C-alpha cells in the first residue's frame with residue numbers, strides 16, 4: 360500500500376491517533392525501532408506496520424528533578440516492549456523514584472508538552 364509519509368512520520372501519525380505502531384521485517388520477522396526504511400538486522404526492505412501489544416518493562420530509569428511549581432520530579436525511562444524494541448518513555452502513575460528496572464509497564468500513546476509521545480503506566484495485576 361502506498362504511503363506518502365516516511366517511516367518516522369508514519370510512527371508519529373499513529374501516536375497522534377492513539378496508536379503505537381511498530382515495523383516488523385518481512386524477511387527476519389524482527390520488530391524495529393526507530394522507524395526506518397531498511398531492517399537493521401538483515402537489511403530487508405519489506406517492512407510492515409503492526410500495532411504494539413503495549414506490554415513491556417522498564418530497561419533503565421532516571422529521575423529528572425523539576426521544581427514543584429513546574430510539576431515536580433518526573434521519570435525518564437528506556438522501556439523494552441514485548442516485541443523486543445526499546446524506546447524512551449516516561450512512566451506515569453507512580454512516584455518517579457519507584458520506577459525500577461524490570462517494572463512491568465503498559466505503554467500507550469499520549470503526549471508530552473503537546474507532542475505525541477509513548478507514555479507508560481505500571482502494568483495492572
Ligand SMILES: [Zn+2]
Nearest residue numbers: 384387398401
Ligand atoms: Zn530483517
